[in-house]
Amino acid sequence: MGTHERIEQLRQLAESDPNDEMAHFSLGNALIDAGRPEEAGPYLQRVLAINSQNSKAYQLLGEAQMGTGHRDLAIQTLTNGYRIAHRNGDLMPMKKMGELLEQLGAPLPKVADKKAAAASGGGGVEGFSCRRCGGDGPKLATRPFKGPLGEQILAEICENCWREWVGMGTKVINELRLPMFDPQAQEVYDKHMKEFLMLA
Numbered sequence: 102m103g104t105h106e107r108i109e110q111l112r113q114l115a116e117s118d119p120n121d122e123m124a125h126f127s128l129g130n131a132l133i134d135a136g137r138p139e140e141a142g143p144y145l146q147r148v149l150a151i152n153s154q155n156s157k158a159y160q161l162l163g164e165a166q167m168g169t170g171h172r173d174l175a176i177q178t179l180t181n182g183y184r185i186a187h188r189n190g191d192l193m194p195m196k197k198m199g200e201l202l203e204q205l206g207a208p209l210p211k212v213a214d215k216k217a218a219a220a221s222g223g224g225g226v227e228g229f230s231c232r233r234c235g236g237d238g239p240k241l242a243t244r245p246f247k248g249p250l251g252e253q254i255l256a257e258i259c260e261n262c263w264r265e266w267v268g269m270g271t272k273v274i275n276e277l278r279l280p281m282f283d284p285q286a287q288e289v290y291d292k293h294m295k296e297f298l299m300l301a
């Protein structure tokens with residue numbers, strides 16, 4: 102069976118069942134192998150909507166975003182994927198995503214080493230565990246903006262991760278050319294923020 106037929110078969114399979122994680126994953130993978138990253142992206146995003154812990158899908162989505170020249174989005178995807186792979190002990194995708202981040206000139210995410218954090222003993226907040234990095238603080242002093250999402254970030258996200266998002270948010274606005282006076286653009290921005298902070 103040729104590549105084209107295989108892709109069309111997988112596409113039919115994926116489109117007949119939006120919750121078929123394996124079909125969407127295989128299709129995204131096949132499209133990347135075939136040098137069609139612009140088509141692979143939406144299918145891989147669907148994989149992550151079905152299963153947000155599929156670290157290999159983050160790796161492939163990052164590769165697809167690199168292939169379409171979305172450098173900052175690729176960094177966001179690979180940074181999150183690296184953390185999830187670390188948390189789940191998925192060594193191969195973690196190593197590969199580390200290499201891709203290096204290729205992109207991006208820093209490796211700091212993954213919380215609970216033992217080291219306990220040994221250093223400083224700056225931690227008792228009973229707090231940041232939802233994104235798993236570290237124990239420091240927490241934000243005040244909520245970053247009004248509303249329930251701001252409250253959630255204050256309660257669940259550490260100061261460091263929030264600062265990382267502020268930097269990334271600016272890049273997202275520039276890269277996607279979001280007109281921030283447009284409520285729809287605000288929605289897209291919030292979606293990226295929730296993904297980055299793992300609040301989705």
Ligand SMILES: [Zn+2]
Nearest residue numbers: 231234259262
């Ligand atoms: Zn954090």
